[in-house]
Structures are given as structure tokens and as C-alpha cells.
Amino acid sequence: MLKDITLGQYFPGDTPIHRLDPRTKILLVVFYIVALFNASGFLTYGIMAAALITAQALARIRPSALLKGMKPVIMIIVLTAVLNLFYTPGEVIFQFWILKITREGVKTAFFMVLRIMMLISCTFMLTYTTSPISLTDGLETLLSPLKRIGLPVHELAMMMSIALRFIPTLIEETEKIMSAQKARGAQFDTGGIIDKAKAMLPILVPLFISSFRRADELAVAMEARCYHGGQGRTRLRELRYAPGDFAAIGLGVGLVVLVIILSRMGL
């Protein structure tokens, strides 16, 4: 059950999208989000959807994998749809008691839902096609100008990759501890909220303790291999832009400009 978490999952592959530099992909996601928030009509949303579908087809990510990513935010999507549906003023097309549905409401609700779904899909495209290591590498290089104003970029990136690395380990550990406590007669699915919260204690305490122990061991192991922060540190894999990256960034910029112009024209 815990193993089904897809958050930040990476599907290895060798497609044009997978081969793009992680920095390019991060930039593309940023461009895409900017364009998405500028889209306003059927034409612009259509262009945005087409761009997403092209990328998804190129990366050979199954649409079902993208839809699965929507599961955790389904409530937010529904709530957005309902609020927009009933609270947008305009021409009333359906009325029941105090609930009014307007033509504008239907339109905004539809576009808002589309926007949220595309927003989530494009970020999932990033994590599905980029391994966590190259993702943090890319982020670190992109953010490195911020070092000048004292932001510990390398340390942040390192923290991120360590956190990502330990998610599966923690899940495995949790399952093991749960089994062990169940073997001692613990029950996690009965009783009220307070009972359930109390039942978590035998899992959380050992989990915290082993996390601290693991952190300690990791720190010692890193120091033993002479890790001393980002200063003067070289990389195993240097990030280098390829011609494809320039083309992709060009396309991304083009998309933003096109969508902004079209929506200014009211399309």
C-alpha cells in the first residue's frame, strides 16, 4: 500500500525528452507554467494541450501514468470546479434554490480544471523523465548565481537529493516496523481517531530513532570520504547543453511568446 506512492518517481528511458539536459527541462517547465497562466481561450489552451501531448508522446510516458499523478489533488480539482461553477457572476443558464450556474462559470470552471491538470502533468513529465540526481544537479547549476547573495545552493541541492534518496528506505523501514508491531498484537485500523493516533506511536518512535541513526551514519560516511561542502567540488557528470537543448529552449520561448500574443488578441 505504501509502495504505491508515485511522487517523484522516475521512469528510465532513452527518448529525446530523457536525453535533454535537466536544466533545459526545468526551464521548459517554468516556461510552460508562465504560458499556461497566460492562456485564456480555446485556441491558447488548445496549443498548451498540444504541446503537453507532444512531449508526453515523445517521452513515451503512458497517459495513465500522468492521470495517476492526479489522484492526490483530486479534491482540489473538484473544489476549484465547484467554486468557479457557482460563484462566477454572469448570464444565468441554470438555477436551483440559491445555486446559480452561469455561462461564464462553466467556462472558467472548465479552464481552471484544465489548467490545474496541465500544471500537474507538466511537472510530472519532469520527474518522470529526469532522474532525481540529475534533477538536483540541474537545479543546483541553475540556482548557482544565487550563491553570490549568500544562498547555500549546493547544500540545499545536497539535502534534496539525500531526502529523495531516503524516501524508499523510509517506506521499507515503516513497513518492517509495522509488521513487527503487528506481530506483537498492535492494531492500526481500529478505534477512534485518538486510538489510531496512539497506535502510531510504536511506529513513529522506532522510525525517528532509526532515521537519526541513519543520518549520523551517513554524515560519518560522507566525512570519511572527505566531503566538505560545495567549495571546489567537481562532478562525475558535467552538465553540457547539446544542440537539442537550444532547440528545445527556443521552442519553449516561442510557445510563451505565441500564447501571450494570442491571448492579448483575445483569442
Next chain:
Amino acid sequence: MKVEGLTHVYSQGTPFQTTAIKNVSFELYKGQVAAVIGHTGSGKSTLIQHLNALIKPTEGRVLFKGRDINASKENMKAVRADVGLVFQYPEYQLFEETVYRDIAFGPKNQGLSEKEIDERVHRAAGFVGIEQRYLQVSPFELSGGQKRRAAIAGVIAMMPEVLILDEPMAGLDPAGREGIMANLMSYHEATGAALLIVTHSMDDAARYASRMIVMDHGTVALDGPTAEVFSHGEELTKMGLAVPTASLIADRLRQLGVPLEGSIYTLDLLEKEILRLRGGRENA
């Protein structure tokens, strides 16, 4: 306890589908000390988690005293009290403020009275050799070996009729290993509980278990009295399992022309046999 045609498939229907155990059947009798051996990935850990209904079999049944343990919620609950399972590195499941309260966790879940819980905690602590003064100490202040004992006590306190242990000696020094095994044997002798010990160590298996179940690639490869299983030395080696040290020494001595008799798989047996031969020669 009876296991019939047990099969377990992990992640069925996904690309990660793997069959951990395949058509495993055996019976464990009251008061038996049995060892389950097999190299890494042979399905030992999956097997033992079935024995107290922590995982459900894909196929097959597990019967305890003639009842299918997965048949109902009550059966599952009951079997967890009667079949105690000690996981690998059990010290990582300690969580309470004091050793006493941690050992009391199992009996408390069984719904016993305060008085009974108290009695069981002291009894369990006695079995594993934890002194009274340590009971009010935080389990995290204990040494590694003592933590392991405290965790085992937590399962023993439920007074299971079958005690299953996954690698109870892993990561301990020889003195610690022997101590824990002696504790377990004393529990076995005092209560008549059956022990099922999962281990890598042929020496430990040979020394303590009267019966051995050898797992290989998810199936039971050999099952029988210890002496009989060790007579299949060649097959064991083929499965990547070592023969006990005492057997190796005995084989070497035989090659050198020492006429050792019988099946020898523990140092005690080897010593007896050598003494017998020497005694015989002196008499002659």
C-alpha cells in the same frame, strides 16, 4: 502447525512480479526445535511472515491447531498471540520509555490484567537474562546485545506456543550468540514451546535444532532430522550452503585415515567420537 501448498507472489500483475515461495508444505509439531536454512533470497523471511498471518498467501493455507489462520479476523488475532514472531534486528522496534513497558506492549495488546502483565514481564525478562534493575531503564540506554534480548522478551512475554525467530543471532559476537540461544532453549524447555529459527549459520542449526528445513529458490529442498539433512552434504554445497565446521573436520580426518563412525555435525559429537577412538586404542 501445518503449512499446505503455500505460494506467495509479490506485486502480482506488475512488471515487478516475483514468486517468493512456491508450493511449500511442512508440519511443525508441538515442542519441536527446527531450523530453517537457506541462502539469501530463498524465501525464508517471506515464509515465516505467513506463519502468523502478517502476509496472506497467494495460494495454499496455514493451519494452526487445525484452523486456517487467514479464515477470519478472530483467527488472525488469535494466531498472533500463539505464534510469536521475532524479526531480524528486533532491537529496532523498541519504542517505550522503559524496558518494562516495552516488554508489556504485547501482553497489553492481548488484553491481560495488570497483574498478569506484570508477572509475564518479569518471567520474560528472566528467560532472556535481563536483570530487574534494567526494567525501569530506557531501552535506548542498553547495549546492542541487551536491546536484542529486551526485544525478544517483548515477544516471549506473549507466551507463544510457537516462537519463530528470523536470524536472532545476526550481528552479535560469539558470546552474545551463545547467550541468546541458551535463553531461547531455556524458554523452550520451560514451556514446551516449539522454536523455529531462521539462520544462515549451519553450526548453530546443527547444534540446537533437532530438525532442519532447507529452503532453496522458494521451495523446500530438504526437510528432516538434522543428522539426515547433513548426510546430503553435496546437495547442500550445491545450494550454496556451507556444511558445519565439525562435519568438515570429520571429513578431513576420515580422509587422513581416522576411522570416525556415524554422522558427525557438531563439535560435541566430534569430541565424543575422537575420545571413543582414543579410549578404544588405549584399551587395546
